[in-house]
Amino acid sequence: MFDEHSPIYRQIADAIRADVLSGALREDEQIMSTNQYAAHYRINPATAAKAFQDLVDEGVLYKRRGLGMFVHPRAREKLRDQHRARFFSDVVDPMVTEARAIGVSLDDVIARVAELRDGGEHR
Incomplete structure (x- = not known):
């Protein structure tokens, strides 16, 4: 373990x-x-x-x-809130920064996320 x-x-x-x-x-x-x-x-x-x-x-x-x-x-709720905050700071925020740096619009990012949500295949 x-x-x-x-x-x-x-x-x-x-x-x-x-x-x-x-x-x-x-x-x-x-x-x-x-x-x-x-x-x-x-x-x-x-x-x-x-x-x-x-x-x-x-x-x-x-x-x-x-x-x-x-x-x-309320432990589960507290842990979910912590993980959610960490997800945004560790994943989403850097992704948005990177997208802006390479000229990918946030609309394109949102469209891609929606495509994945709806079962779209990875490009």
Whole structure:
């Protein structure tokens, strides 16, 4: 499950975010405890705890005293909003800048997107 490209706690947090975003983890659903997670993936419990704390700080998870960690009721919406903002800043904005630089009109860009939406083949 884990690679050597980023810290394990980040990979854990990213996997949980992805599960929330996809709906595999639902709002108010309990997740494995730190110790269960650590045992299942054979990692240090402190590593899992760091990932969980980061997700609590972000508002993706919340703690119920004595019960464990749960998916925050608005976590999926929050993550979608973050991904949407990142999509525009990382993909759309540079695409528009590039289109302008090479003389492609925004109308042509919009027409191409509409063509792809409607099942048109890639040119």
